[in-house]
Amino acid sequence: MKQGFCAFVFSILAAVALAELPVETVPKVEALPAKYPDSWIFAHDFNFNTLIAGKIILVDTAAETREYKGAIDATQFASFVASSKNNSELYVGDTFYSRSTSGVRTDVISIYDKATLNKTGEILLPKNNRAQIVASKYLLRLIDRDRFLLVFNFTPAASVTVIDTRKRMITAEISLPGCSLIYPTGKRGFSSLCGDGSFFTVQLNRKGEPTRRSSSASFFSVDEDPVFDKPVYIGMTAYFVSFKSKVYEVNMSGNEPEVKGSWSLVNEAQASQNWRPSGWQIATGDDDELVYVVMSENGYDGSHKYGGEEVWVVNVNDRKLIQRIPMQTPAFSIELTSGSNPLLIVTNVNMLMDVYDLDGKLQRTLSLGDTATPIALHAQR
Amino acid sequence: MKKLDRLVEYASRKLAQRSSRRSLLTGLGAFLFGAAAVPLLPVARAAGESSGGYPGVGAQTTGRTDDPGDPTSCDYWRYCAIDGYLCSCCGGSASSCPPGTEMSPITWIGTCLNPADNKNYIISYNDCCGSVSCGRCFCNRNEGDKPTYRPQSNNDINWCLGTQSAVYTCSAAVILGVKTDQ
Numbered sequence: 104m105k106q107g108f109c110a111f112v113f114s115i116l117a118a119v120a121l122a123e124l125p126v127e128t129v130p131k132v133e134a135l136p137a138k139y140p141d142s143w144i145f146a147h148d149f150n151f152n153t154l155i156a157g158k159i160i161l162v163d164t165a166a167e168t169r170e171y172k173g174a175i176d177a178t179q180f181a182s183f184v185a186s187s188k189n190n191s192e193l194y195v196g197d198t199f200y201s202r203s204t205s206g207v208r209t210d211v212i213s214i215y216d217k218a219t220l221n222k223t224g225e226i227l228l229p230k231n232n233r234a235q236i237v238a239s240k241y242l243l244r245l246i247d248r249d250r251f252l253l254v255f256n257f258t259p260a261a262s263v264t265v266i267d268t269r270k271r272m273i274t275a276e277i278s279l280p281g282c283s284l285i286y287p288t289g290k291r292g293f294s295s296l297c298g299d300g301s302f303f304t305v306q307l308n309r310k311g312e313p314t315r316r317s318s319s320a321s322f323f324s325v326d327e328d329p330v331f332d333k334p335v336y337i338g339m340t341a342y343f344v345s346f347k348s349k350v351y352e353v354n355m356s357g358n359e360p361e362v363k364g365s366w367s368l369v370n371e372a373q374a375s376q377n378w379r380p381s382g383w384q385i386a387t388g389d390d391d392e393l394v395y396v397v398m399s400e401n402g403y404d405g406s407h408k409y410g411g412e413e414v415w416v417v418n419v420n421d422r423k424l425i426q427r428i429p430m431q432t433p434a435f436s437i438e439l440t441s442g443s444n445p446l447l448i449v450t451n452v453n454m455l456m457d458v459y460d461l462d463g464k465l466q467r468t469l470s471l472g473d474t475a476t477p478i479a480l481h482a483q484r
Numbered sequence: 485m486k487k488l489d490r491l492v493e494y495a496s497r498k499l500a501q502r503s504s505r506r507s508l509l510t511g512l513g514a515f516l517f518g519a520a521a522v523p524l525l526p527v528a529r530a531a532g533e534s535s536g537g538y539p540g541v542g543a544q545t546t547g548r549t550d551d552p553g554d555p556t557s558c559d560y561w562r563y564c565a566i567d568g569y570l571c572s573c574c575g576g577s578a579s580s581c582p583p584g585t586e587m588s589p590i591t592w593i594g595t596c597l598n599p600a601d602n603k604n605y606i607i608s609y610n611d612c613c614g615s616v617s618c619g620r621c622f623c624n625r626n627e628g629d630k631p632t633y634r635p636q637s638n639n640d641i642n643w644c645l646g647t648q649s650a651v652y653t654c655s656a657a658v659i660l661g662v663k664t665d666q
Contacts, residue, residue: 152619154642154652179651180642204615204651235642235650236632259590259635259645283633296633325634332631405564405627 135161135172137218138188139483141442143172145193146456146477147183147238155179155204157238159195160471161220164440164448164458170469173220176213180235182242186249187484188441191217192268194252196233196243212252212266226271228264232256238479239333239384241284247291251311255285263293265311274311279303280318284332286341288355296332300325302360315358322351322362331380331407335388335395342394342419344368344380346407350394352419366422368396368415377402381411383478384436389445392420397434398427410435410452428463438480450477538621541573550600558623562607565594565627567639568655571612573621579658581612587656588613590645593636594628595663604663610656613644618654 142165150157157179161172175193177183182196193215201207210228215221234242234257244253245268252266261279266272282295282303292306292315300321308314323330323345330343330351339356340363348368354361369378379402380386386396399411410433416426432451439445446466447459454476456469471477537543537557544555553560555572562578563570575582588611596607630637644650 151622152617154617198650200649200651205649208650235644237640257635257641259641261635281633283631283635296631298634325630329630329634332633405625405629407629408624408626 133173135218135220137191139217140165141444141483142166142440142446143483144438144440144448145183145185145481146450146471146475147177147181147479147481148174148471148475148477149180149238149479150474151476152474155200157181159183159193160475160477162456162469162471164446164456164469167467171471175215175220175222180237182233182238182254183479183481184240184243184245184252185217185481185483186245186268190249192223192249193217193220194243194245194268196228196254198231198233198235212254214271224271226266226273228254228273230256230276232258232260232262234261237383239284240479240481241286241333244285244287244293246287246293247307251291251307253285253293255283257283261295263295263305265307265313267311275307275313277305277313286334286355286360287336287339288360289358292358294355294360296330298325300329304359306358317359319360319362323349331385333384333386335386337388337390337392337394337419340419342386342388344386344396346379347402348374348379348398350417350422368398368417368424376400379406381407381409382435382437383408383410384438384450384480385411387438387447387482389439390441392418393425394419395437395439395447397437399433414447414449426463428459431457431465436478436480438482441483445482448480448482450480454478537570538573541621544572544577546578551598552600556621558621558625561598562596562605562657562659563623564596564625565592565607565629565637565639566609566655566657567624567626567629568611568622568652569618570621570623571618571654571656574612574618574654576612576654576656579656581610581656582618582654585612585614585653586647586649587611588643588645588647591643592639592641593660594657596627596657606660606663608658608660609639609643610658611643612653612656613647614649614651615653617652620654 146160157177158174159177160174163170177195179198186192195213199209208231210231210233212226214224216223234255242255254264256262263277265275282297286294288294294302294304300323302319304317306315328345328347330345334341334343341353341355343351351365352363381399382397388394394417397411398413398415412433414428434449435452436450438448449457458466555578581587591608591610594607
């Protein structure tokens with residue numbers, strides 16, 4: 104009897120304890136703020152293991168918990184660009200097949216909403232000629248305060264498709280004479296780098312139609328010392344870094360690019376040790392005057408994509424090296440977060456994300472997935 | 485598909501996980517892939533330790549002394565500018581695609597030194613296309629590789645062009661001839 108009473112009391116207590124957890128409702132899906140904090144970045148997991156199923160992962164690089172905020176699909180050598188902080192849309196260049204890996208091909212620009220990560224629309228690319236190249240920022244760009252979206256195409260004939268983001272319609276497709284990628288230029292235009300080391304530049308009118316085309320002189324030797332095709336923009340000045348550590352400063356604010364000069368990242372001693380840029384997204388910059396470059400010692404012909412053991416910081420005003428940040432694990436791709444207190448985000452050669460402060464101290468290491476290959480990093484703009 | 489720049493890193497990572505090598509060494513091996521540094525690269529090291537270039541991959545030979553090396557190993561001479569999964573590991577060979585795929589007729593080109601005759605050969609890197617990534621023997625080497633504005637020398641582009649499907653499976657390395665300006 105006494106035993107039975109105890110059991111009764113215990114069951115009452117247990118019921119009371121259980122009752123403290125409220126009933127949860129289904130379905131429930133998280134939402135995000137319409138404007139993200141500066142520390143959030145987009146990491147493009149290219150998913151080399153299964154290229155037909157990549158994704159764009161939204162990460163809070165400053166968080167100690169719940170750092171993985173969500174993701175959107177990015178299919179089959181996808182490209183990606185986010186609208187600026189004041190706008191709400193995300194754009195992904197996708198390619199689909201009706202039977203997954205075979206059947207009818209459909210290329211689209213998929214549009215997502217920042218606050219929900221829901222797909223809100225798509226724009227058909229009827230020629231199915233979207234370039235499929237390992238992810239980089241310069242495959243898909245927004246210009247004219249996000250009014251026009253530029254899509255790089257490669258079949259291998261190269262062209263750029265212009266899309267009016269407000270009307271969600273194509274306004275032009277512009278053929279390129281053997282040139283590649285999209286570098287915003289002027290008020291409403293872009294340049295591409297060509298096989299002879301020159302720029303080809305196009306300016307658009309308010310309707311998104313080409314009005315002006317021009318070619319520059321060659322400004323570097325593609326055979327002797329090519330520039331990486333992933334420059335750093337600080338404002339409308341682009342810094343192109345070469346395989347052998349030369350930096351070309353190019354004013355992109357006018358109707359045509361203007362090469363302002365060049366200098367070397369390395370002094371004589373460093374050059375003799377073959378310190379060179381190496382990695383994928385090899386450089387990034389802050390809003391004002393600092394360019395960051397992944398550097399590796401003992402470089403050679405073919406070493407330019409393997410990553411580097413240091414990140415060098417250069418002030419573009421006096422062209423001086425002001426800091427060398429040793430990497431805990433060699434860096435493969437780098438990006439600075441936006442805002443006044445940026446963090447240095449590094450995808451290391453083991454495909455983990457290292458977060459450094461600007462003193463070079465490693466704050467945390469994040470995994471974005473057991474097999475993730477997040478090689479392109481996009482800070483907010 | 486070539487391109488998978490980080491491929492070496494990724495392959496190195498997988499190898500590192502299996503062999504418990506320290507990640508820094510893995511990284512060093514990955515970015516020091518040169519003649520002098522080959523022994524540091526886990527992939528190359530594995531080639532000397534096991535039956536093939538990658539753990540769990542059976543070694544192969546071409547059967548010709550004038551075409552030396554293991555076509556399932558990343559340090560095989562023809563692969564000097566390859567970027568992708570080695571078709572030799574995927575049911576194809578150094579110069580053929582696996583069954584069920586389609587070889588791309590449009591390619592990027594490298595120039596590789598055959599150590600047997602000390603001649604430079606023009607190598608066409610033909611992607612094999614139409615089924616999901618093989619996922620075996622990822623290899624990325626970049627001798628002579630140029631950025632995308634020199635596409636015929638660039639291995640970051642998905643070269644599954646002119647095929648029924650652009651889905652990348654693996655990469656082959658086909659001899660086109662001896663470079664004549666040597």
